[in-house]
Amino acid sequence: EGGKTLLAIAIGRRVLLLSEESNPDNEMGFEYTHIKDIQLSESPILIKLMDGEYGIMVVGYKHHWELLELNNVQSIKRAEGSEDSGPRRGALVNALRIGDERDGQIILCYNHTCHFERLTTKGLESDCEYDFHWTTVPTAVGKMTHA
Known part of the structure; x- marks a missing residue:
């Protein structure tokens, strides 16, 4: 809807970012252009791009x-957690962005937990976060927005 599509393709520990560009000479009217390579510490199991004012990629590995942050490819937060909340290790089931561009929020689902936190230009805001805990590990998590 007026925006460009951004694709992330993982090949081993490398992620290629491709951006949709207008190309009237192409029969589809567009093409994908390589814009950035991101080198990860290990091969990801799952990657999710989060849209909004700033680009964030959630990378799920085998155990974390x-x-x-896509502009400078810096890690905003890792699963190992903080001193007060303890470890948050686990395989990522899904990552969902909820809310609109002004009020971006993210839900990260891994193992028996779905972790909710607010996105800001500084990364994640810890003053607004909570966890849902399940007795069984979810196999899939989805969302639907009502009008």
């Missing part, structure tokens, strides 16, 4: 996940 991390959030990367």
